[in-house]
Ligand code: GDP
């Protein structure tokens with residue numbers, strides 16, 4: 061899950077990380093009063109869940125409250141990488157002497173949290189990562205033992221040089237780390253971590269992503285969820301206990317188990333098709349889930365065929381068959397459905413489906429070939 065900059069800054073503030081004061085507005089008429097309160101000279105920033113706002117024209121400085129209203133008006137409604145700007149953040153404009161980058165990410169391969177830091181932060185960071193990756197220092201942190209403070213200070217000394225700045229950066233990284241771990245984040249990033257006068261570093265931007273599977277532990281974070289991140293189908297699927305992700309293709313997929321669902325998408329691709337979605341109905345069998353899955357998939361007008369791929373273990377094939385029959389009774393399904401059904405109670409399941417005139421495959425390649433050709 062992603063959150064907006066202003067939301068990440070609220071969390072930063074709660075963890076004692078130095079941020080600037082802020083106001084968030086969704087109507088340009090509120091901008092001048094907000095700017096007035098924040099000292100007049102402000103920065104107006106689009107709040108969207110994608111990066112690269114600066115380069116897209118979504119971050120503008122304003123000299124006075126009237127100017128802030130102009131800038132807010134220009135940014136609100138703007139389209140940034142397919143997202144419409146509904147809110148802007150207004151903050152006192154800082155003088156930037158230098159832009160650093162500090163980020164913590166979860167590295168699944170090494171099972172460590174990696175601190176990335178460089179003195180060449182700012183809007184060109186992605187470029188730097190490609191052209192000059194060695195300029196980004198990486199410091200792995202073992203989650204079991206936490207931060208080795210002396211080692212951290214030594215790394216940050218190379219970047220921030222002056223003792224006063226090194227102390228601030230060390231303190232900030234420790235707080236970012238605590239925030240990361242306590243809230244089950246997958247990313248905590250400050251870019252720019254800016255030198256705003258000779259002796260002060262500030263988080264002028266804030267980015268956080270979270271592990272969706274841990275959201276149940278954090279009502280505060282879950283409460284920050286932004287509807288624009290998820291499609292209506294994804295929201296409904298979650299309510300029904302289905303793991304669902306919308307994709308661009310035209311073959312609807314209903315599969316049991318996340319691993320098999322991924323493999324099924326790969327095989328659809330391999331046979332020249334394009335999946336319309338990832339969908340895992342989960343381990344337990346429940347005819348309702350199949351009905352709900354078909355209903356959600358069919359909302360997508362692009363879907364021209366549905367592939368149901370079940371490898372029954374805990375999932376019982378007869379329950380799946382019941383769900384498919386329920387769906388055909390209740391919904392007018394106009395697209396072909398190709399069903400592959402093997403495993404627990406496959407005879408019962410097949411018999412039920414064949415009685416209703418369905419063709420059931422036991423070979424996955426056959427089923428995929430058929431759905432792609434249909
Ligand atoms: P991003 O492009 O989405 O990462 O948005 P940022 O919040 O990082 O802003 C982009 C750039 O705008 C920063 O790298 C800064 O150069 C500039 N910027 C942001 N806030 C301020 C500010 O308060 N004062 C000044 N002078 N520049 C700012």
Ligand code: MN
Nearest residue numbers: 182251252265
């Ligand atoms: Mn930034």
